[in-house]
Amino acid sequence: SQTIHQWxxxxxxxxxxxxxxxCTVEGTSNPNxxxxxxxxxxxxxxxxxxxGIGQISSEVPQNLSASRPQDRQxxxxxxxxxxxxxxxxxxxxxxxxxxxxxFGSGTRLTVV
Amino acid sequence: KNEVEQSPQxxxxxxGEFITINCSYSVGISALHWLQQHPGGGIVSLFMLSSGKKKxxxxxxTINIQEKxxxxxxxxxxxxxxxxxxxxxxxEPDRSEKLVFGKGTKLTxxx
Numbered sequence: 001s002q003t004i005h006q007w008x009x010x011x012x013x014x015x016x017x018x019x020x021x022x023c024t025v026e027g028t029s030n031p032n033x034x035x036x037x038x039x040x041x042x043x044x045x046x047x048x049x050x051x052g053i054g055q056i057s058s059e060v061p062q063n064l065s066a067s068r069p070q071d072r073q074x075x076x077x078x079x080x081x082x083x084x085x086x087x088x089x090x091x092x093x094x095x096x097x098x099x100x101x102x103f104g105s106g107t108r109l110t111v112v
Numbered sequence: 113k114n115e116v117e118q119s120p121q122x123x124x125x126x127x128g129e130f131i132t133i134n135c136s137y138s139v140g141i142s143a144l145h146w147l148q149q150h151p152g153g154g155i156v157s158l159f160m161l162s163s164g165k166k167k168x169x170x171x172x173x174t175i176n177i178q179e180k181x182x183x184x185x186x187x188x189x190x191x192x193x194x195x196x197x198x199x200x201x202x203x204e205p206d207r208s209e210k211l212v213f214g215k216g217t218k219l220t221x222x223x
């Protein structure tokens with residue numbers, strides 16, 4: 001069966017510090033991978049998606065970047081966090097035209 | 113105007129009541145998802161629809177492609193159904209299958 005692992009679950013980081021959130025998928029190959037963010041009191045917003053290794057598309061210009069070094073690994077990074085980067089970050093995967101979406105358990109990031 | 117609109121924004125019901133949450137979209141879609149988000153933040157995909165109707169336990173989801181409208185129904189609601197329900201559309205044609213989200217409906221079911 002397909003599973004998705006996202007870590008850490010919670011993170012408190014000072015402004016200006018770097019960030020690395022990791023997401024891995026098991027039980028599938030060549031998935032579409034996504035990073036979404038939910039700011040406090042707001043809806044979900046797509047940040048990045050990837051349809052293959054090394055292929056990253058950005059939806060919103062910002063302080064963050066994403067990488068896909070392996071087929072089933074998706075990483076969200078920042079060199080210097082801003083207060084506005086606080087939020088709930090969700091990784092997700094889909095198999096194109098197939099069984100729908102699966103979301104990770106999320107990372108709650110607080111930038112102080 | 114958001115491409116995916118949900119109503120109502122908030123909904124309070126008594127245990128046992130029949131619940132309906134509505135979703136309208138203005139874009140062409142290949143599929144529509146209903147998601148459930150619990151207070152801790154975790155999201156679960158309830159249904160993926162491209163036509164017709166799906167049922168899982170007390171949950172029923174319908175979609176009318178011509179009218180660009182979908183509904184999520186909960187029969188015999190229970191306090192454990194309290195959550196935020198989110199409608200999300202997959203635009204077509206789009207290999208990425210990225211989702212466009214509604215703003216969510218916060219459901220509270222009182223005992």
